[in-house]
Amino acid sequence: MTEDWNVVEKKKPFNLKKILKDLIDYKDLIFLFFKRDIKASYQQTILGPLWLIIQPVFTSIVFTVVFGNIAKIPTPANISPFAFYLLGLSFWNYFADCFNKISGTFISNASVFGKVYFPRLTVPVSVLLSGIFKFFIQFGLFLGVYIYGIIIQGYNFQINVTILLLPVYLLLLSVFALGFGLIVSSFTTKYRDLTMLVSFGVQLLMYATPIAYPFFTIGYNSVFYKILLCNPLTGIIEGCKYAFTSNGLFSANLIMTDAVFIILILVLGMYIFSKVEKRFMDTV
């Protein structure tokens, strides 16, 4: 038994080191939560994890019809429109899915959190894990379509060296979903107004991120261009697309700025979360 006192009180300082240590102590729990999410989501379905593929396929088909054929927004010439949308969607789905789930952390786990103490951050972190799992399935689908495009359909092979940055992009998306999600989830414990905003805000955010269209289809002078640049997801998503198509916006400066902003969001998120986790049971 340790000789140190564990203290439960109101004025407890924010201790990042302890938060991280707790997370490592509870890594088994994180993994079990991850396993639960994966196992439980496709219980009693016939197609099971196939749904992970069906969803982006259908969305991409709709995008192809609506944006490509009806609105006639051009997509880069060296990739099939279908693969182009799949690429954007796989990254976007990862972010949106994680963000949505993390922002509901407190509310959807209230019954468990109210009965047992364990580091609350294990839940959002496990969400990221299952998000990554689903991402790899959807990304694999994209790769399949992409390679099919090059070999069978005769599109140019345009992968460039920035593909090495993919893990960084993924990390930034994770950190952003986590940080932003923690902030939202902390604020929704008492006032539910944000829940309303989040449910349609994420959908709107997709249109403010170059998912369904290439960034450069927007004129330099439009206001929307500037709004898009303010969105920290723009640089990341465009970077992902650039890696496979050598076409689009790749700006190290923009990505660095986004990274700084995202890390600040994470720190702020963890701070607020750690404040709220100790008293949210009284207000949730």
Added chain:
Amino acid sequence: MGLVIKAENISKQYKLGAVGISSLADDMQRLMAKLRGKEDPFLKVGDENKRDTTLLGRDSGFVWALKDINFEINQGEVVGIIGKNGAGKSTLLKILSSVTEPTSGKLKYKGRMASLLEVGTGFHPDLSGRDNVFLNGAILGMKKHEIAKKFDEIVEFSGVAKYIDTPVKRYSSGMYVRLAFSVAAHLNPDILIIDEVLAVGDADFQDKCLGKMKDVAGQGRTVLFVSHNILAIKAICKRGLLMHQGKLISDGKIEDVILDYIRADSNVGFEQEPDPEKASINTGEGHIKKIKLITDKNSGIEIFYSETIKIELEFELFISVQDFISDVRIVTKEGAIVGYAMPKFDNAKRNDLPAGRYRQIIELQNGLQPDFYFLNIGIHHGKGLTIHYFERILQIRVLSVGDHNNNYPISWQEGNYRPNGKWEITSY
């Protein structure tokens, strides 16, 4: 034997009513005070934790669920926390288990703490029993390899081995709680906090749980146990804490604390001074003043298996009554009358009473099976005309253990009435 838990002036305030614009206004006020470096203005207000009273007009909207709780617990102590519903027990447990923080004051503890405020926390209905054992164990703070090591033991204890790979939503509720309790029972924390979890499963399993908890307590772990089951508390704990309206009002040896609890809790139904107007029948010729259940060990409404039911009845007659009789009906929780007693059945002597105050001691042979019962008590004219009659005026609980003379547990709690019998076997 060092200190392992120390509570220093723990208080907890709750806001009453719904969250909305008004609470936003409170939050703003609080924020302003904080920015100006002042104390939280709402800490000065707040009412005592009395749930049944509404303080019309001067209700502050805040309530102190706990107020200035202080105690220290040494390693290896097994402490029972008792108190009525709403006394603050659960709030205290929530703070002890770090689920919520105190509004002011501090709680300190040493070592690994595990709390069981509910069985099966985090059980996912779609997952198999096996998966849930691991998940639940990890939520309660076990490492995966620890659970794996104890897995067989856990399954065996729960007795659901056959169904361990079936989703728990297909389980009967009994199987569900048994599996959940088994996981919890195999935790190895330094401090274990348990809330009412024994109220699950059938009698056999309850005995098993109680035994397991005794084991845990015997291993030098510190245990805090909250329950309404006085008998279970008494069996396990050596020390008690009594909560009342958010305050700690008694702390000491468990026997003494239980006595305090029963005394403080006089309206649970073993002693009544009934309002005459609340009678079922009231002719105005006389009133029952006081009814009290008398037990050898001052155990409140609880009487041992086979212990004589002894009732003290005080009444006042406003007229003289020829051939006065009183009677007692024993009623089950469900409302069935399982017993009826009056002096004429027992050839008691006839009483002709002039107006005045009287005290009667009634002793009834107890052939009841363990359960809760109510007593209907009335006073009547000998020819049957009722003077004053109360339904469900006393409550008794017949325990499943006998007193020291026949101290054996009665596991067969069938029925309400136990006929005395003779059982002889001869060969033919």
